[in-house]
Amino acid sequence: MSNPLNTPDRHQLIPRFEWNARHVLEDSSSLYFRLTRELIGDGKLLVLASHIPAHQPAPNLFFSAVHYLIADPANADHPLREFFPDLTPNPNTRDDPYPVFRKFCLTHSAEIRHLLETRSVQLNEIGRCAYFYAVFCLLADRLDGDPFALLEVGSSAGLNLLWDRYAYDYGDGTRYGDSDSHIILRCNLRGNARPPLSTTLPRVAFRIGIDLDPKDVLDDDAMLWLRALVWPEHLERARHMEQAIALARQHPPLVIPGDALAVAPRALDSIARDMPVLLFHSFVLNQFSSEARARYAELLVEHSVGRRLYDLALEPSEWPAPLVLTTYENGRASEQTLAACDHLGRWMEWYP
Numbered sequence: 001m002s003n004p005l006n007t008p009d010r011h012q013l014i015p016r017f018e019w020n021a022r023h024v025l026e027d028s029s030s031l032y033f034r035l036t037r038e039l040i041g042d043g044k045l046l047v048l049a050s051h052i053p054a055h056q057p058a059p060n061l062f063f064s065a066v067h068y069l070i071a072d073p074a075n076a077d078h079p080l081r082e083f084f085p086d087l088t089p090n091p092n093t094r095d096d097p098y099p100v101f102r103k104f105c106l107t108h109s110a111e112i113r114h115l116l117e118t119r120s121v122q123l124n125e126i127g128r129c130a131y132f133y134a135v136f137c138l139l140a141d142r143l144d145g146d147p148f149a150l151l152e153v154g155s156s157a158g159l160n161l162l163w164d165r166y167a168y169d170y171g172d173g174t175r176y177g178d179s180d181s182h183i184i185l186r187c188n189l190r191g192n193a194r195p196p197l198s199t200t201l202p203r204v205a206f207r208i209g210i211d212l213d214p215k216d217v218l219d220d221d222a223m224l225w226l227r228a229l230v231w232p233e234h235l236e237r238a239r240h241m242e243q244a245i246a247l248a249r250q251h252p253p254l255v256i257p258g259d260a261l262a263v264a265p266r267a268l269d270s271i272a273r274d275m276p277v278l279l280f281h282s283f284v285l286n287q288f289s290s291e292a293r294a295r296y297a298e299l300l301v302e303h304s305v306g307r308r309l310y311d312l313a314l315e316p317s318e319w320p321a322p323l324v325l326t327t328y329e330n331g332r333a334s335e336q337t338l339a340a341c342d343h344l345g346r347w348m349e350w351y352p
């Protein structure tokens with residue numbers, strides 16, 4: 001039978017859920033970890049999950065759809081809520097959550113299917129700004145303090161474009177970024193090397209985001225979806241996201257809608273050639289096809305002729321995620337892996 005949506009079949013989903021449990025959930029969400037162990041042997045739920053479009057991170061999308069629905073006040077009395085630490089003051093860690101979870105999924109299968117087909121993984125994780133801040137400082141250093149422009153690819157709601165409104169604590173007793181900010185992002189530095197952090201904010205001439213489907217911070221439902229993408233145990237992350245959304249409502253970030261492959265070249269063409277540009281992206285290229293990834297790399301090479309262009313990538317090609325800065329000079333690319341990072345901003349090992 002043809003598959004016009006190009007969705008995975010349920011057998012293809014099992015290794016994706018297993019990989020996610022082993023590499024991501026084991027130290028991130030004990031609830032989703034436990035649920036995954038049973039879900040991978042559950043034909044009915046795998047059939048439901050097979051409505052997830054290709055190139056979407058399947059486990060994240062599936063669990064977030066359930067999280068979004070169970071957080072709805074209409075489900076305030078549902079017993080599944082007892083297992084979600086962000087939805088109940090005394091979460092149930094004794095009982096097996098799977099039977100209740102399964103029943104909820106089957107009862108709400110039409111709503112879950114609709115969410116899987118219409119929403120996508122757009123987690124906007126401001127914790128990652130702790131990595132970006134270090135690299136912005138590095139670039140400011142390399143440019144002798146000259147300003148540069150920022151172009152974020154895959155911005156979601158644009159919360160990472162507000163990086164200079166957050167404070168950073170790397171554990172060395174100094175507050176970086178906006179030291180007065182009430183949003184304090186803590187990032188543990190592992191190893192002996194230190195990034196060239198500065199308390200002087202890097203000079204950024206302007207910043208623009210690009211997203212296929214930008215999330216409007218004024219749209220309450222879109223923000224509930226972003227919130228549902230945060231694992232239920234991560235209360236501090238959820239709080240940071242809510243605070244960042246409140247900040248973005250006062251200082252709306254500029255995010256241009258469209259495919260980065262079409263919008264980034266236009267944006268680059270509109271920026272003066274003597275202005276250095278840093279493109280940055282985190283957990284975006286995994287949603288590109290392999291052809292789109294190759295095209296993205298090509299277009300940076302093409303647009304680097306006659307200008308200083310940089311690309312900063314936090315993309316999970318391996319685990320922990322490498323933080324890679326590519327410098328483009330007149331059509332030549334040179335890549336430098338700066339650090340190994342956790343995916344949520346919790347720690348970074350800077351390379352000497």
Ligand SMILES: C[S@@+](CC[C@H](N)C(=O)[O-])C[C@H]1O[C@@H](n2cnc3c(N)ncnc32)[C@H](O)[C@@H]1O
Nearest residue numbers: 122123124125154156211212259260282284287
């Ligand atoms: C997982 S989110 C990451 C958001 C943000 N970079 C972060 O780390 O917080 C991935 C984002 O990339 C966007 N995206 C995926 N493919 C895209 C494309 N071809 N062009 C522009 N944005 C894209 C999605 O819409 C989504 O908002």
